[in-house]
Amino acid sequence: MALLIHSVFRVLSWLPLPVLHVMGWLLGWLSFALSARYRRRLFAHAAQAGYPRRVALASVGESGKLVTELPRLWLGRPVRIEWAGAELIEATQTPGSGVLFLTPHLGCFEITAQAYARRFGAARPMTVLFRPARKPWLRELVANARSRPGLQAAPTTLSGVKQLMQALKAGEAVGLLPDQVPPAGLGVWAPFFGRDAYTMTLSARLVRAADVQILLSWGERLSWGRGYRVHVRSFDAVNGGPLSAQPDEAARQINLAMEALVRECPAQYLWSYDRYKTPNRSAHSLR
Template sequence: MAFLIRSLFRALSGLPLSVLHAFGWVVGWLSFGLSSRYRQRLFAHAAQAGYPRRVALATVAESGKLVTELPRLWLGRPVPVEWAGAEHIDAALAQGTGVLFLTPHLGCFEITAQAYAKRYGATHPMTVLFRPARKPWLRDLVAGARQRPGLFAAPTTLAGVKQLIKALKAGQAVGLLPDQVPPQGQGVWAPFFGRDAYTMTLSARLAQAGRVQILLSWGERLPWGRGYRVHVRPFEILNAGPLSTDADEAARQINRAMEALVRECPAQYLWSYDRYKQPHRSAPPSP
């Protein structure tokens, strides 16, 4: 099985991005049609944020593309990338501080780290946090694909967190998805689009690991397989100030920042992600 999957990934990695995104359209709508749970979560989360069903339906194909573009991003030749806001990265790196990139489940979050590594990794490497796959054969494929010049991967373990802190203290870059639900005991409850969501505190802890600047980024998937546009925003602009040292307030600030990015392109947000799930023994606060 492992050999077949790797062979399939290698074969798909040579296809044009437009073809892979066409496959993704099919995969997305098949998933939508076959899973009532998927449909319910998709519509409920989009409605919670105030978006009509037409916006939720627009994300169906985008979710499929998120899967089928991976062979090309992991194993294929480079894809076209545009930048919107790279000057904010230039300014942050010029100050010699660590740079913390926060990226929601919006658009193609794989491309944000890859594009950074290609442009800046030779002098300022990036370390990204990722959750290792449960299947050993898939774990090796994912880890190998994400390790590349100027880009390192840190697992969601204590050792991985230490790796992130070390990178920031060395004046390097770190990237993570702060809207990913953390394990019990590693987060606080904070509003996300008007509903309490268990939110990681790791983002705030990393921001306090010495001299660190926070940048927000996301990778817009351009139509017809034309590539991607990486957007970069200073955290202070969207939050009207620096990140709080209080864990609860910091979580609220980060969630507000993620909401602001999602509003830039709600049709590419992963509304089907179980953002409001309740970790074991971690009940939301009473209303």
């Protein structure tokens, strides 16, 4: 099975990005048509944030592109990348000071780390936290595909968190998706678009453990497969101040910052993600 999947990914990685995005658009609408649960969650979450159905519907094709672009991003030729705010990264090149990037489920979040590694990874490597695939045959493919020069992947385990802390203490960069629901006991309930969502406290723990600067980033998927534009924002500027040392307040601040990024392009947010679920303990939890 692993060999078959890898072969399929390899073949798809040769396709032009516009073709993959057309395939993804069709996949997204097929999922929408076949799953009533998907449709209910999509509309409910967009409405919770104050957006009409047309915004939710615009995100359907984008969510499919999120899947079909992966073979190209993981195994294919480099894609075209534009930057908006790269100077904020350049301004953090302080010896001994790490950088924490917070990225929501917005646009192509896979490209943000790759773009950073391509442009800045030689001088300051990045480590990203990822949840290992449940299927063993897929786990190795995902882990290997995400690791490249200037970029390492750390699993959502205790050893993975230690890897992130070591990277920040060494003055390197770390990337997180803070709107990902953490395992039970590793988060707090904080408002997200007006409704309490279980929110990870890992970001605040990392900031307390090392001298860290926080930046926000997200990868805009450009139309017609033209590539991506990576947006970088200052957390302090968006939030109006530094991250609090109190877990509850820090979670509230981070959710507000994620909301601000989503509002930049709500049609590319993953509204179908089960953001408001009650977490369960997992075999891969950060224990």
